[in-house]
Amino acid sequence: MDLVTQFGSAVQDNLASVGSFRPELALTFGTLLLFLVDAIWRKSGARRAITTVAALAVLGVTAVLLATQPVAASRLFNGMVANDLFGTFFKWLFLGAGVLTVTIAARGTDFPSPRVGQFYALLTAVILGMFLMSSASDLLMMYMAIELVSMVSYTLAGYKKGDRRAAEASLKYVIYGGVASGVMLFGMSYLYGLTRTTDIYKIAAAVQQLGAGGLTPAYKITLVLAVVFVTAGIGYKVAAVPWHMWCPDVYEGAPTVFTAFLSVGPKAAGFALAIRFFYTAFATPAGAGGLAATIAGVPWTAVVGVIAAVTMTLGNLTALSQTNLKRLLAYSSIAHAGYTLMGVSALSEMGKQSVMLYMLIYLVMNVGAFLVVIVVAEATGSESILDYRGMARRHPFAALALSIFLFSLTGIPPFAGFVGKWYLFYALIERIPGPGGFWYGVLMVIAALNTAVSLFYYVRVVRAMYIDQPHAEPTPIKVPLFYQVVLAGCSIAVLLFGVWWGPMVDWTRASLQMFGG
């Protein structure tokens, strides 16, 4: 094939791919449109309402396009992104997080009217980046998607003008992000050097070939190193130890709405990317019983498992001493990244499913918890746990809702968090009879004990609200009806998923299919 024909077919593939790329296109043009809308109605008194409606409209159009888009387990743009059910599941998750964030921000006081329009536009750009993260199937595309999410997130983390904490958060985020993505890129360059391709499917074939004749120690060390370096980039996105240091400061400094989004959206995107990368490039397709195997003896499941254990333990132990609820939730989100990584390290269909399920449940309960933080901060101006004393009498419903979310985060039935944990544990127990079963057992016991530890700090908040005596006579606080409705929705979802999760599991099970898997 001569160069011209090759070029021609590449162009043709790109053109044909556009038809299956409509949601992403909608988000791309939506971002631009939102900037425009914000600029056009700059002087209008209804600027806030108009931009909010426009943002919801963009997300709505994206949802319609996502629902009608054909999913054929194919690859688009010469193998840059994959179009499959696995990616689509996460895209729905991101849209859900996006809609929740926009509606909460619209009502809130975190953003003054002149700035909320730009927030929506940038948020849409982050969502676009997450869409690409969940479907990228080429090292370059993966890197680009991560950078898109990161770059815009840096801006949004420091969105509060003139706020020292916000500036600090943003700067820390940039520095850590820069280092992490540099390390990841370095790892990718090793992978490219070893396999002469950036396509993760071809990498799998090349690694298999390398491993066929038995890897020389030099090759093996380089491969493991490359995997660890790539994990650094992913670990930074999901806030896993030792790449978690940015997390508490950013969570504390960013506008709380965005913190809520950050704790569920990019985290889920990171897990989607991790699963696609590891399960494709370094694992055989799942065999009978849904179990897959690593290829060429690269022990990445052990690497991920160790990171999981360390992450959950450190997150939980550090959370014990927090006095600011936002920081506490930041450390708790680190711990939850650890739990979820167990599902990644299980390397099985059940592992994949448990991660998807956990992210879905985590979205509802964590956004709910942050919403209470927003509500209370708007009424009292404080995020300190001490100021939650007497909340049971100041606003009984908010206190009840926060208790439900916190107990769900602990993983106690009949709340949804328990179901998520149940599936993660089950993914591990499937591994017990096989090689490394002992260590999977150890990981499970560590996770179980961590659950008990986490109870201690979650309950501290509940105790402040219900048991501790406040300094002053508690005065009722006002919570906008709209927030109460959202809180009620999240609480009911957490309760309902806790006793009737059949449909949710069916959805994740139906979305397991990855291209080539």
Added chain:
Amino acid sequence: MSFFTPGNVLSWATFFPLIGTVLIGLMLALRAAVSIPKKVADDAARWIALVTSGLSFIAAIAAWRMFDPSQSGAQLVGHAVWIRSFNIEYFVGADGLSISMVLLSGLISFIATIASMPWWSGAKDKEMAGMVDDGHDDPHHPKHFSIRMVPGYMAMLLLLQTGMMGTFVALDMFLFYVFWEVMLLPMYFLIGIWGGPRKEYAAIKFFLYTLAGSVLMLVAIIGLYYNSLPSTLVDGTVTPHTFNLLTLAEQGKNGVFAAAPLLLGMKFTYVVFVFLFIGFAIKIPMFPFHTWLPDAHVEAPTPISVILAGVLLKMGPYGILRFNYGILPDATRWAANAIAIFGVINIVYAAFVCLGQKDLKKMIAYSSVSHMGFSLLGMASMTQTGISGAVFNLFTHGIISPMLFLIVGVIYDRAHHREIEKFGGLATVVPEYTAVMGLAFFASLGLPGLCGFVSEFMVFSGTFPAYTTLVVISATSVIITAAYYLFAIHRMFLGKLNPVYKGYPDLNWRERLALYPLGVIAVVLGFYPQAVIGVINGTLATLVEHVKLGAL
């Protein structure tokens, strides 16, 4: 009682209290919309609690009447598919072991609800018990728990009752775990909000201990499920694994789990046995996991102590018999000696600790630890008499210890302290109270003619052939027990009256209603233990055979 059918009676017993919780929640929501006076809301919550808890008790009695002791296996079964994608069923039913616990749980729940009602007596009594709502709520002048945040209290109490009843009737492992954990939250709040001076510490300690145990249980449950053989759901769907406790017990007997792959490098059944056992032992509570109990009891309000001692502790031995004995017979034989030794430690050590207590409630809390040791010892014996004695001991302790805690509550409401040393000569002031107290103390120390004697005797005589030395050691506790109870009676009720306590009112009707039924049952079971033993014997005979014959 045509309303109850064998298929639904246990579900009603379980969910009546939950309906009450929902009703109270609706009432609170309504209260946010239209203004309802506090007094109306409080009284409504009290009535809802009394009615739903009473209905649950009636359903428990109906279940007991419908139960046929001559049949083996589960009866009164309610069965439906719950979560199809994970083969989880809603499966409730009762055998002789659970039906006795269902009855006990219904009775004690109802008594605890009665004991949660506010005092209805003279103005002086009200003031004495901290029931006059003068707005103060500091630790030195606490409001009585029965007038603080009443709707919340009643909602939690009812939720707790649902959790307890559900735990005893669940025959699906997952359902069991859900009910088991559901009990934790209300218990935490009931101790933490309505408890005594160190309530925060006691509540979190209870919560952490129990949760630490139950997460290990969770690991064990998932392991059991994963290693179980194919089975069918109630609608005939074939499933690769099962949560059905009856099927699991059958498979365990046939050696399915004994042949399972290693867990943590050790034999699967042994590891799972230990995980489950720790989870249940914390609830019993067994030495060395018992330290949460005295704290929880001392700080909990009276009705919650009643439930804690009367029902919650029974879940430990119940779970061991249902899970460890039922599903892991080979590991049970392996662990029997250890269980017996721990039982003896519980009996003797806790009895000695009782001797040194200054706080009456703490003494009674430790006496619970001591008495639960009898159940452990009897269970380890693997003889028909021993194991029946162990379960009967659960029942008798479930009657006697609530009485003891109610008695402590009576004096605490009047004197606001429980220091044994500070009382004296109370018998002249409160004769009726003294009589009831005497009945309960003597029942607990095992006086023949009262129910405590029968269960202790059965445990000792049943265990004697298997563990002669241990029985001899633990028999010394009979003397120690008598000593601490008699010392307490001596110091509190006899001797010279401390003038501070002059003019204290005797029992009122709320206290009578709670105490007398239990006293009557304690006497009746002392002369006619067959009423309970007849129900449990058949099931336990099967269980003993099951453990002995279970394949390696």
